[in-house]
Amino acid sequence: MDYEAVVGLEVHVQLKTRSKAFSRSRCSYGEEPNGATDPVVLGLPGALPVLNGEAVRQTIRAGLLFHCRIARTTSWDRKNYFYPDSPKNYQITQQARPLCTGGAVEIELPGPARNVQGEHRQIRLNRIHLEEDVGKLTHGDEHSFVDFNRAGTPLAEIVTEPDLRSAAEAAAFLSSVRMHLSAAGISSCDMEKGQMRCDVNVSIRSRGTDGLGTRVEMKNLNSISAVRNAIDREILRQEQILRTGGEIFQETRRWDAARNCSDGMRRKEAARDYCYFPEPDLLPLHLAEELIRKLEEELPERPFDRQRRLQEQYQLPYTLTSVLCPSRPLADFFEAAVQIHGNARAIANLIANDLLREVGASGLHGEDLRLSPGDLAELVAAVDRGELAKQAAQDLLSAIYHSGERPREAMQRLGIGGNGTGHGDLEALCREAMGENARAVAEFRGGKEAAINALKGAVMKKSSGRADPVRVDALLRSLL
Numbered sequence: 001m002d003y004e005a006v007v008g009l010e011v012h013v014q015l016k017t018r019s020k021a022f023s024r025s026r027c028s029y030g031e032e033p034n035g036a037t038d039p040v041v042l043g044l045p046g047a048l049p050v051l052n053g054e055a056v057r058q059t060i061r062a063g064l065l066f067h068c069r070i071a072r073t074t075s076w077d078r079k080n081y082f083y084p085d086s087p088k089n090y091q092i093t094q095q096a097r098p099l100c101t102g103g104a105v106e107i108e109l110p111g112p113a114r115n116v117q118g119e120h121r122q123i124r125l126n127r128i129h130l131e132e133d134v135g136k137l138t139h140g141d142e143h144s145f146v147d148f149n150r151a152g153t154p155l156a157e158i159v160t161e162p163d164l165r166s167a168a169e170a171a172a173f174l175s176s177v178r179m180h181l182s183a184a185g186i187s188s189c190d191m192e193k194g195q196m197r198c199d200v201n202v203s204i205r206s207r208g209t210d211g212l213g214t215r216v217e218m219k220n221l222n223s224i225s226a227v228r229n230a231i232d233r234e235i236l237r238q239e240q241i242l243r244t245g246g247e248i249f250q251e252t253r254r255w256d257a258a259r260n261c262s263d264g265m266r267r268k269e270a271a272r273d274y275c276y277f278p279e280p281d282l283l284p285l286h287l288a289e290e291l292i293r294k295l296e297e298e299l300p301e302r303p304f305d306r307q308r309r310l311q312e313q314y315q316l317p318y319t320l321t322s323v324l325c326p327s328r329p330l331a332d333f334f335e336a337a338v339q340i341h342g343n344a345r346a347i348a349n350l351i352a353n354d355l356l357r358e359v360g361a362s363g364l365h366g367e368d369l370r371l372s373p374g375d376l377a378e379l380v381a382a383v384d385r386g387e388l389a390k391q392a393a394q395d396l397l398s399a400i401y402h403s404g405e406r407p408r409e410a411m412q413r414l415g416i417g418g419n420g421t422g423h424g425d426l427e428a429l430c431r432e433a434m435g436e437n438a439r440a441v442a443e444f445r446g447g448k449e450a451a452i453n454a455l456k457g458a459v460m461k462k463s464s465g466r467a468d469p470v471r472v473d474a475l476l477r478s479l480l
């Protein structure tokens with residue numbers, strides 16, 4: 001029997017807001033335990049929730065980004081359960097009337113090779129709703145500790161239809177969600193900080209059939225590799241059970257990343273176990289058409305749309321756009337530099353190869369970058385004028401990135417202008433270049449002014465871009 005996997009994801013992302021979903025308590029990370037709380041978060045008697053408008057707007061923006069229908073009337077429900085991470089013993093969420101329904105997320109599947117574009121697919125969404133996060137428990141040997149700083153933080157829960165067919169597709173889905181939400185400033189989706197967490201639902205069925213098998217849910221996976229491993233292992237586990245004539249139970253399992261396997265946790269709870277009922281302290285919310293239209297107009301370009309546009313408009317290859325476009329700051333940087341100097345290919349190369357190597361894994365954050373698009377454009381322009389060798393431009397980029405100097409200042413300090421320190425006699429280089437470019441010499445002497453550029457270029461190359469272009473020009477002219 002040949003089996004096919006069916007996977008659906010429930011992704012929780014922490015929304016970028018200053019305060020919590022239903023109180024003015026601030027959202028902060030890495031703070032002293034229980035510092036970022038207030039009576040509402042702690043569920044103290046008499047404290048009442050107040051809806052955070054920004055959390056609603058961010059959820060709607062997520063819905064618009066993924067082409068969901070936005071509810072005109074939405075409301076909140078209580079999901080009741082008893083556990084020490086929830087001081088109120090219920091979580092405010094949306095069950096009956098979520099903010100967003102339907103829609104789809106565009107994903108790119110892995111290509112046949114790293115530098116070849118993979119197939120794109122639409123993964124349908126069931127809904128996106130707004131809810132609050134719970135606190136964090138830490139278990140010691142004798143005691144457990146509760147930190148409510150995270151409690152009440154606004155989360156968007158993004159629920160897919162069971163459209164995914166493998167661990168690789170699930171990973172592609174998570175990357176796409178992260179890319180879209182961070183581009184739009186909806187969430188940073190930093191999985192290490194728990195800003196994006198995922199429950200996976202897995203079932204299998206005989207290939208070629210379209211009914212759904214019994215699903216198993218695995219909770220709170222907090223890295224893309226954990227999601228991949230958990231799905232792969234679960235598919236194998238279920239196949240083994242079915243092949244040996246066993247039966248799969250609908251259950252919730254806990255993934256143990258260290259052991260690379262999952263353990264049964266509990267039989268799946270049904271909605272009635274939570275006794276959902278409408279949150280009596282929050283009124284239903286009516287959303288104005290005008291607000292939704294305005295939020296839609298203000299959305300940034302979607303990353304895959306931008307990638308298609310950059311490929312078309314600037315004739316860039318997939319290898320470059322696939323580096324630039326997943327990061328909005330990188331793509332913005334690219335387009336700002338191209339506005340200043342039009343050599344798109346060279347600018348994209350310098351960003352994708354050299355700038356990115358400097359920035360490293362921390363990623364590019366426009367605000368704290370000490371190199372401006374203008375600086376980068378200036379370097380490429382200098383190369384294009386034959387004043388700087390490519391290698392020298394790369395060295396300068398690295399220098400400027402670390403020092404925060406302007407290109408001219410760095411050239412002087414590093415002697416890339418100056419007298420070509422350490423690279424022999426500049427005059428000798430000029431003579432050498434003239435000897436090797438007899439034709440340019442003849443043309444220049446015959447009155448063709450532009451022929452000097454070939455000679456300048458040759459000298460710059462010999463000096464690895466370190467010679468001062470003004471001096472080279474003057475020297476060549478006197479020798480000629």
Ligand code: ADP
Nearest residue numbers: 006007008009160161162201202203212213215
């Ligand atoms: P619950 O709220 O009880 O977790 P939902 O019906 O909302 O359940 O579904 C949760 C997730 O499980 C969704 O992403 C959905 O696509 C997925 N799912 C539902 N049925 C299956 C199935 N048979 N196999 C795999 N995934 C499934």
Ligand code: MG
Nearest residue numbers: 010199201217
């Ligand atoms: Mg669930």
